[in-house]
Amino acid sequence: LLDEVKPDLCILAINSFVKGVMEEIRLLAKKKVHVITIAEEMAYPYVTEPELSKEIDALAKEHGITVIGTGVNPGFVLDTLILQLSLGVRRVDHVYARRVNDLSPFGHTVMEEQGVGLSKEAFLKGVEEGTIYGHVGFMQSIPMIADALGLTYDEVVQKREPIMTTVDRQTKDVFVKAGMVAGCNHTAVAMKDGKAVITLEHPQQVRPDLENIGTGDYIEIHGDPDVSMVIKPEVPGGIGTIAAAVNVIPHVLNAAPGLITMKDIPVTHAIMDDFRNHLT
Amino acid sequence: LLDEVKPDLCILAINSFVKGVMEEIRLLAKKKVHVITIAEEMAYPYVTEPELSKEIDALAKEHGITVIGTGVNPGFVLDTLILQLSLGVRRVDHVYARRVNDLSPFGHTVMEEQGVGLSKEAFLKGVEEGTIYGHVGFMQSIPMIADALGLTYDEVVQKREPIMTTVDRQTKDVFVKAGMVAGCNHTAVAMKDGKAVITLEHPQQVRPDLENIGTGDYIEIHGDPDVSMVIKPEVPGGIGTIAAAVNVIPHVLNAAPGLITMKDIPVTHAIMDDFRNHLT
Numbered sequence: 001l002l003d004e005v006k007p008d009l010c011i012l013a014i015n016s017f018v019k020g021v022m023e024e025i026r027l028l029a030k031k032k033v034h035v036i037t038i039a040e041e042m043a044y045p046y047v048t049e050p051e052l053s054k055e056i057d058a059l060a061k062e063h064g065i066t067v068i069g070t071g072v073n074p075g076f077v078l079d080t081l082i083l084q085l086s087l088g089v090r091r092v093d094h095v096y097a098r099r100v101n102d103l104s105p106f107g108h109t110v111m112e113e114q115g116v117g118l119s120k121e122a123f124l125k126g127v128e129e130g131t132i133y134g135h136v137g138f139m140q141s142i143p144m145i146a147d148a149l150g151l152t153y154d155e156v157v158q159k160r161e162p163i164m165t166t167v168d169r170q171t172k173d174v175f176v177k178a179g180m181v182a183g184c185n186h187t188a189v190a191m192k193d194g195k196a197v198i199t200l201e202h203p204q205q206v207r208p209d210l211e212n213i214g215t216g217d218y219i220e221i222h223g224d225p226d227v228s229m230v231i232k233p234e235v236p237g238g239i240g241t242i243a244a245a246v247n248v249i250p251h252v253l254n255a256a257p258g259l260i261t262m263k264d265i266p267v268t269h270a271i272m273d274d275f276r277n278h279l280t
Numbered sequence: 281l282l283d284e285v286k287p288d289l290c291i292l293a294i295n296s297f298v299k300g301v302m303e304e305i306r307l308l309a310k311k312k313v314h315v316i317t318i319a320e321e322m323a324y325p326y327v328t329e330p331e332l333s334k335e336i337d338a339l340a341k342e343h344g345i346t347v348i349g350t351g352v353n354p355g356f357v358l359d360t361l362i363l364q365l366s367l368g369v370r371r372v373d374h375v376y377a378r379r380v381n382d383l384s385p386f387g388h389t390v391m392e393e394q395g396v397g398l399s400k401e402a403f404l405k406g407v408e409e410g411t412i413y414g415h416v417g418f419m420q421s422i423p424m425i426a427d428a429l430g431l432t433y434d435e436v437v438q439k440r441e442p443i444m445t446t447v448d449r450q451t452k453d454v455f456v457k458a459g460m461v462a463g464c465n466h467t468a469v470a471m472k473d474g475k476a477v478i479t480l481e482h483p484q485q486v487r488p489d490l491e492n493i494g495t496g497d498y499i500e501i502h503g504d505p506d507v508s509m510v511i512k513p514e515v516p517g518g519i520g521t522i523a524a525a526v527n528v529i530p531h532v533l534n535a536a537p538g539l540i541t542m543k544d545i546p547v548t549h550a551i552m553d554d555f556r557n558h559l560t
Binding site: 072076077080081083084085086087088089090091092148149150151152221223224225227228229230231232235236239240241242243244246247262263264265266267268269270271272273274277278 | 352356357360361363364365366367368369370371372428429430431432501503504505507508509510511512513515516519520521522523524526527542543544545546547548549550551552553554557558
């Protein structure tokens with residue numbers, strides 16, 4: 001297919017992990033095709049996959065292509081947007097952000113990763129065994145924020161807790177009975193000398209509206225000055241990720257070859273006219 | 281002084297207009313000193329000062345320096361931040377943003393530019409005669425948003441209206457009696473085929489709290505999907521501008537020579553560690 005189409009650029013939407021897109025990136029690099037991927041780990045792969053990151057960067061430079069991971073989260077709400085909001089801040093003590101979304105539009109795979117529909121016991125067992133992952137992205141967003149802002153931390157403490165429902169919740173793909181798990185409250189805190197430096201919370205569940213839980217994106221930067229931001233409802237995950245992947249195309253074509261991330265390219269935004277107008 | 285200190289970079293905070301910083305930029309360029317300025321018109325000077333913009337760009341390239349205008353507004357809240365928030369949007373119909381701030385920390389010059397303390401008649405006369413300017417920045421923010429998003433417009437309609445106070449308002453520098461002007465409600469709307477494409481509102485007044493008016497930054501992107509953001513209170517103008525000017529330093533040092541704007545550099549943010557860590 002690649003030989004037939006001879007694309008300049010490919011958007012990879014096949015897997016959440018660096019390992020899961022590695023073969024495709026190797027192939028695309030050899031064919032000199034730029035890569036935008038929504039694989040969550042690729043948003044900032046340096047910490048979780050240092051060796052593969054080096055390989056991708058070297059491959060990209062060798063073949064003159066640019067590789068980037070993006071999406072709504074990681075890639076935007078809990079990292080790039082936090083950075084942008086800190087522009088008017090001269091001292092950052094603590095970054096606190098919370099993304100409350102509705103998982104309803106997603107299908108079976110996501111429901112299983114989040115433990116939706118399980119009993120509390122099955123959920124906790126799944127977390128222990130690693131079958132319930134929650135959000136893939138904290139170990140990308142936290143290092144990206146820390147590296148950009150120049151913050152350091154000793155460790156990242158993650159927690160995955162069941163969100164129990166008191167009412168029946170129905171989506172197109174899943175039914176959750178009252179008393180069962182409607183989603184996963186996944187949090188990550190970067191600690192420095194026993195104090196939280198970056199706190200990210202991402203409770204994900206189906207039909208939060210049925211218990212009057214509003215969705216939204218919340219970012220607080222505590223420092224000098226404080227900044228407190230709210231987006232209600234949340235930037236939608238599905239459409240938002242499609243938009244982000246497409247909107248970065250000219251930025252990727254303009255960038256120098258290599259593995260890059262959202263903090264390496266000019267401010268990213270919607271584009272309504274011909275993308276070629278945005279090539280430099 | 282320049283010969284003695286031999287700076288790499290200078291932050292110019294002397295004037296709001298391109299004409300008002302032009303001589304200094306010419307001098308700094310000759311001395312090969314990068315320039316960051318908070319002159320509002322410099323945030324996106326291409327429309328209001330096309331000739332001077334060309335001259336600055338040519339000078340900067342000739343002498344190998346980078347020149348940028350930044351600040352909280354223009355430079356951040358009503359332009360760069362709007363762009364960043366549109367990343368997850370695939371169709372933009374209308375950008376609506378409103379910055380409600382408190383002018384109280386500012387001194388006499390700002391009060392005079394905004395008509396604070398005048399009677400309604402004196403205010404309207406001042407607007408007519410051009411002595412009351414309101415906000416310097418709309419003809420920077422609107423073209424920057426339009427160029428980045430790829431929107432076009434036929435004209436920009438600006439309005440400057442007095443904000444009358446019903447109570448006495450006192451700041452460190454000015455006293456406004458009930459019935460007099462507490463500030464200027466300056467708005468700008470970019471129209472395309474008779475419809476608003478970009479609407480920016482910036483009511484600026486002293487002590488809005490005395491009439492229970494909360495300050496804040498509000499951005500709504502209407503399209504697919506909608507995005508609705510609130511920052512309360514507003515990103516403070518004074519500290520925020522200082523922070524923005526300082527935080528862009530490494531980005532400016534990393535940039536290619538020339539006249540650039542906030543949409544040309546990687547996402548801008550607070551920096552807590554040694555700025556040299558952020559040089560590429």
